[in-house]
Amino acid sequence: MRPTIAVINGEQYWQSYFPDCEVISQRLQDASWVLRDGELWCISREAGTRIDGVFWRVGAIRPDPRHRTVLDVLRLSGVPCVNPASTLARCQDRLSMLAELRGAGLPVIHFDVALGDDMVRRIARPAPFVVKVGNHHGGYGKALVRSEDEWFEVADLLFAANDYAVVEPYIDYRRDVRCLAIRDRFWAMSRAGAGWKANVQTRKHQVIDPPEELVGYTRRAREHLGADIVALDFLETQGGDYILLECNDTPGLSGFPEALREELAECLRERMRR
Numbered sequence: 001m002r003p004t005i006a007v008i009n010g011e012q013y014w015q016s017y018f019p020d021c022e023v024i025s026q027r028l029q030d031a032s033w034v035l036r037d038g039e040l041w042c043i044s045r046e047a048g049t050r051i052d053g054v055f056w057r058v059g060a061i062r063p064d065p066r067h068r069t070v071l072d073v074l075r076l077s078g079v080p081c082v083n084p085a086s087t088l089a090r091c092q093d094r095l096s097m098l099a100e101l102r103g104a105g106l107p108v109i110h111f112d113v114a115l116g117d118d119m120v121r122r123i124a125r126p127a128p129f130v131v132k133v134g135n136h137h138g139g140y141g142k143a144l145v146r147s148e149d150e151w152f153e154v155a156d157l158l159f160a161a162n163d164y165a166v167v168e169p170y171i172d173y174r175r176d177v178r179c180l181a182i183r184d185r186f187w188a189m190s191r192a193g194a195g196w197k198a199n200v201q202t203r204k205h206q207v208i209d210p211p212e213e214l215v216g217y218t219r220r221a222r223e224h225l226g227a228d229i230v231a232l233d234f235l236e237t238q239g240g241d242y243i244l245l246e247c248n249d250t251p252g253l254s255g256f257p258e259a260l261r262e263e264l265a266e267c268l269r270e271r272m273r274r
């Protein structure tokens with residue numbers, strides 16, 4: 001029987017990259033999981049399928065504590081997964097991911113954190129500054145506070161969000177650069193958005209030669225996390241310094257050369273051969 005790969009929240013094109021496997025698409029939000037006698041089963045309304053490999057492509061969905069449990073089940077199963085489930089677990093929460101980057105000695109943006117009712121007011125700084133609430137991707141849960149008055153309103157909404165919040169300086173950046181690594185290959189993209197978030201309503205994106213400095217940082221992050229793929233988001237200041245905003249363990253591939261898909265698929269094929 002052909003091995004079965006579960007693509008979790010992935011693009012539709014992956015079957016053609018795994019001609020020797022059965023590829024099923026599954027939404028994380030709808031799947032149930034069973035690990036029994038070392039066999040991993042993914043169960044949806046339509047079918048229960050034994051899984052031999054997992055291609056984790058989960059993007060900007062609403063965070064749910066169960067997702068962390070799924071990663072731990074995958075990890076316990078030993079079923080090959082790209083990225084490895086242990087890497088995904090370390091990056092799953094934004095704060096955990098930031099702690100990892102700091103631990104790896106990378107130039108992470110300075111930030112303060114508050115947890116508890118109204119505590120965020122204690123970490124406010126002179127405007128403009130950026131506040132990021134909880135564990136969201138795709139630009140969600142992030143606001144630029146331009147003035148004292150705005151802060152009053154935003155802090156009020158943060159109370160309703162009932163989650164941890166991070167405050168960091170607003171960087172008036174020259175360029176937003178994402179540096180992506182798959183194993184030892186590197187790509188970079190510069191993005192510009194309609195507003196201050198380069199990844200929201202992106203107007204321009206351009207594949208660029210990865211700056212050496214960023215290649216070094218991205219390699220270090222990938223090795224530290226034991227990842228197959230990572231993408232680091234940097235801001236280049238007007239003075240030409242790079243500041244690291246975050247690391248993505250399941251970066252989107254659109255806009256990058258198609259060769260990335262083959263390279264990423266090979267990561268899973270190789271893990272399944274071991």
Ligand SMILES: Nc1ncnc2c1ncn2[C@@H]1O[C@H](COP(=O)(O)OP(=O)(O)OP(=O)(O)O)[C@@H](O)[C@H]1O
Nearest residue numbers: 130137138139140169170171176196197198233245
């Ligand atoms: N402190 C900041 N100063 C200026 N711009 C910022 C700052 N933080 C974020 N941005 C802009 O907003 C974009 C989104 O922020 P960030 O990368 O932190 O989160 P995200 O994109 O929501 O997460 P993910 O990349 O996981 O989807 C950045 O690419 C950048 O253009």
Ligand SMILES: [Mg+2]
Nearest residue numbers: 138199233246
């Ligand atoms: Mg980002």
